[in-house]
Amino acid sequence: MKLQSLFLVLALSFGTCVVNAQQFDGGVATYFSKTSFDFENFGGREMSEQMKKQFAERMKSRLEKTFTLTFTKDESIYEEEEKLDAPGAGGGMRFMGGGFAQGGIYKNIAEDTYARENDLMGKSFLVKDTLNKLDWKLEKESKMIGQYAAFKATAVRKIDENPFEAMRRRRDQDADSTAVAAPKEEVITAWYTPQIPVSQGPDEYWGLPGLILEVSAGRTVILCNKIVINPKEGLEIEKPKKGDEVSREEYEAIVVEKTKEMAERFGNGRRRGPGGRG
Template identity: 30%
Template structure:
């Protein structure tokens, strides 16, 4: 299976070089829906959390790529009415941008101006399981995503459905590395499902972030320090 992955990746990279640009739009919704317990909140807080949960399902994201870079970010739609729940959902679930350098093969996560270079290397397990997504034949792949939380290291199973027919080595967030565009992704927290794909023979401009970049280890130390100060 690993040999097949390597061959498919090589084929993907060759084919990808022939595609100049594209924009992929994803719908999103929670991977696990937990009912909000009204007894744990006062009336205003309960209303805010309930609205945030409903608003989260309205969030959409764009994955834009050209021959050098890709960018994944929230589509910031203008709301016709003031919605604190939507604002909260955007800040919690859509506050990060992910940039990928196809040549150097690394990700930069931009969290409101804070740039972090990610160690995004996943060991994907390809399976023969397939399904149709918007008329595209996709295959299932899984990997383990390990990350640090307040409770220590956490491992979540990630499920991706990729389409070899669309030779773009990209996915929502930083889950690249599959031989085809990922049309559906379940991170264990969020599910992304493709809504629309637009290809372009013109080079779409992507402004790769510049400035001070820190490592994930440095970011983890900063976060731990900030949490300890907050807990005092």
């Protein structure tokens, strides 16, 4: 254990010198994100193992994604890499009569600003707000991630259940009085490297004394697998600017309202008999 700690210290010292010895403009980090699916709470109790396997395969493109984080000391943009859908997989999350799509996450640490372009049922919104801040606790654990010495940090975050999960949970609780309530908080574990001296990270994570290379939160794990410092083609960080400007709170209220509308339309459709008659 002592030998491993010494190795990490040497790697950290050497790596920091390498980054600081050159003109550091920023870099591009590639992340792989994987989310496990909660079959039990999605009706999986009634699914056979074969059905679960088939469903998991169809959901793979939605639950396993690749992102790039283009970053400088102050700014970053976190964007999903474009890829073609498999035949029959469909093109993203769809609502009745519309769609839902999210753009890249822009963070400006110097200005404490967050921005993201979202499309909701045919309408564009520009979500602008201050950055979400986590109260990170720096732990003593360390490990190597690729060639970088990484250190552990944890934080506790309140869980805001999205409208779809809330609808499903209310439905389950109505059907079963013993249904377990959703947890109110979750522990986030991150691994950061001071070898890259920026407080940036994937998704909405930031605020540690080094680039965040790995995050575990709930059912999602995000892992960095490639970093290019000062890429030859340069860095391009474009701040989102399209859509009706709203705060996070305002946008969430709009999503809730649209979700209710969709649920009512869907429910009315199910209640109607053949030909649309009651």
